[in-house]
Amino acid sequence: MELIKKHVDTIIVLGGILTSVFWMNGKFNQVDKRFNEIEKDIHTIKTVMILKGIMPAELAVQGEKNEQ
Secondary structure, eight states: OHHHHHTHHHHHHHHHHHHHHHHHHHHHHHHHHHHHHHHHHHHHHHHHHHHTTSSOHHHHHHHHHHHO
16 A cells, blocks of 8 residues: 555556647557548549549549559
8 A cells, every 4th residue: 555655646547648649649540541531532532523523534444553
């Protein structure tokens, strides 16, 4: 019991750091999900533009080669 009383400030600081790491990990996962959604939307827009003849298909294929 004496050990806990002696090091309570260290435990609180370490707990705060650990909590902040978990919070940041959750935020990074949210950002990653948003980027995936935006990427899907861009692919859909490119497909529609190609089908309507606004964008040449060669340009879309060239862009995908550069992304890989």
